[in-house]
Amino acid sequence: MAEDEVILLGFWASVFGIRPRIALEEKEVKYEYREELLVGNNKSPLLLQMNPIHKKIPVLIHNGKPICESLIEVEYIDEMWKDKALLLPSDPYERAQARFWADYIDKKLYDPAKKIHITKDDELEAAEKDLIEVLKMLEGVLGDKTYFGGDNFGYLDIALIGFYGWFPTYQTYFNFSIEAECPKIVGWGNRCMQRDSVAKTLPDQRKILELPKLIRQRLGIE
Amino acid sequence: MATKGVKLLGVWASGYVNRVEMALKTKSITYEFIQDNLFYKSELLLKANPVYKKVPILFHDEKPICESLVILQYIDEAWSNGPCILPSDPYDRAIARFWASYVDQKWFPLVLDLLNTEGKTEKAALLEKMSEASVLLEEAFIKISKGKSFFGGDRIGHLDIVLGSTLGWVKANEIMNEMKILDERKMPSLAEWDERFCSDKVLKDIIQQPEKLVETFREFREIKKAASN
Numbered sequence: 001m002a003e004d005e006v007i008l009l010g011f012w013a014s015v016f017g018i019r020p021r022i023a024l025e026e027k028e029v030k031y032e033y034r035e036e037l038l039v040g041n042n043k044s045p046l047l048l049q050m051n052p053i054h055k056k057i058p059v060l061i062h063n064g065k066p067i068c069e070s071l072i073e074v075e076y077i078d079e080m081w082k083d084k085a086l087l088l089p090s091d092p093y094e095r096a097q098a099r100f101w102a103d104y105i106d107k108k109l110y111d112p113a114k115k116i117h118i119t120k121d122d123e124l125e126a127a128e129k130d131l132i133e134v135l136k137m138l139e140g141v142l143g144d145k146t147y148f149g150g151d152n153f154g155y156l157d158i159a160l161i162g163f164y165g166w167f168p169t170y171q172t173y174f175n176f177s178i179e180a181e182c183p184k185i186v187g188w189g190n191r192c193m194q195r196d197s198v199a200k201t202l203p204d205q206r207k208i209l210e211l212p213k214l215i216r217q218r219l220g221i222e
Numbered sequence: 223m224a225t226k227g228v229k230l231l232g233v234w235a236s237g238y239v240n241r242v243e244m245a246l247k248t249k250s251i252t253y254e255f256i257q258d259n260l261f262y263k264s265e266l267l268l269k270a271n272p273v274y275k276k277v278p279i280l281f282h283d284e285k286p287i288c289e290s291l292v293i294l295q296y297i298d299e300a301w302s303n304g305p306c307i308l309p310s311d312p313y314d315r316a317i318a319r320f321w322a323s324y325v326d327q328k329w330f331p332l333v334l335d336l337l338n339t340e341g342k343t344e345k346a347a348l349l350e351k352m353s354e355a356s357v358l359l360e361e362a363f364i365k366i367s368k369g370k371s372f373f374g375g376d377r378i379g380h381l382d383i384v385l386g387s388t389l390g391w392v393k394a395n396e397i398m399n400e401m402k403i404l405d406e407r408k409m410p411s412l413a414e415w416d417e418r419f420c421s422d423k424v425l426k427d428i429i430q431q432p433e434k435l436v437e438t439f440r441e442f443r444e445i446k447k448a449a450s451n
Contacts, residue, residue, distance in 0.1 A: 053324065062313075069320055072316050072319045072323070073316070075319070076313070076315070079312040092296055093282070093300070095295070095296070096287045096295070100288060100289055103289060103291075103292065104273060137273070
């Protein structure tokens with residue numbers, strides 16, 4: 001049987017790029033990861049060819065065919081490699097809940113998480129408040145479960161974990177502790193870090209701490 | 223699968239609500255439509271969707287499901303005996319989901335923004351963006367349908383319903399602005415698809431009538447104006 005060719009175009013610090021990567025790791029699928037140089041408009045010809053509509057990472061390329069949008073990629077990976085580590089629950093209502101909350105993360109968490117790094121004063125304060133509000137909502141969804149998926153690490157855990165990778169930057173740069181406000185989320189993140197798929201793919205803490213300085217320098221924010 | 227206890231909370235004029243109805247009809251699911259109020263949100267709505275406080279909300283055996291694209295996939299998965307709305311092949315499913323997301327993130331917001339845009343320059347800018355988006359949708363249709371009648375192939379599928387539920391407001395805009403958005407000269411395949419979709423036996427009774435939407439929109443605007451005076 002011919003070997004599957006799986007290529008993933010990503011960016012090491014991206015909260016979205018990590019999602020299909022973790023899914024592939026969980027499924028123990030062999031893949032080639034290619035880092036895109038997202039700084040300074042240096043997107044590769046392959047990226048532009050495979051995602052002409054949005055020109056964004058991540059892009060999953062399976063036997064030459066591109067799949068775009070991180071959550072769509074995670075579902076695709078779950079459906080293609082169904083013999084191992086099912087990521088979405090099997091019950092339709094549970095699946096709907098997982099999709100609803102993953103979509104909520106994309107709609108409500110990304111903006112304040114990004115804004116914190118590119119604003120100051122009142123705007124920064126508002127972004128911090130929004131971020132905590134959203135994380136508290138997600139804490140409610142997690143409850144006392146081990147993972148968002150219950151006993152099983154899954155789709156919703158994968159949707160959120162990339163953001164956990166950025167938590168150290170809030171403490172270091174903005175003196176703003178996620179742990180103090182949302183201890184359950186941090187506890188959950190720490191548990192996820194025990195998994196190979198997450199430990200292997202979450203951005204190096206030292207590297208990520210360098211990014212906010214660079215971002216703010218580039219934008220001329222003090 | 224039991225079809226009792228299926229309720230849809232919505233407003234007639236919403237394209238997002240309309241698409242849930244289309245999915246329910248396609249799967250021959252009996253349901254009760256609960257009309258919510260356009261001007262204030264009911265207790266039921268606020269309780270069932272505290273996160274967004276919006277329709278549509280599907281209730282299945284009292285359990286609420288929110289967000290139209292989530293609802294559509296739920297309908298397909300919870301009623302698995304009938305015809306499938308999403309394609310069976312994982313790659314085709316990913317493509318359908320991608321374009322459904324495109325409709326909701328890029329296409330439909332432009333359509334709805336146009337309703338509330340007054341100035342000539344602003345309108346022109348929006349129409350330019352809509353023109354670009356519709357070219358992409360035309361290309362997507364040709365690629366995905368592979369010569370068949372619908373995005374879903376021989377039968378109406380997920381992407382047909384997602385895009386099809388925006389047609390009411392597209393045409394309402396066409397009437398109010400006296401111009402063509404889905405121009406058969408620029409997008410002949412989509413224009414033909416539009417005709418086939420809107421004359422589908424199962425769906426034609428629930429497809430939003432553009433003239434009625436125009437009427438509703440004008441009434442709504444008058445009431446809003448009066449309320450703010």
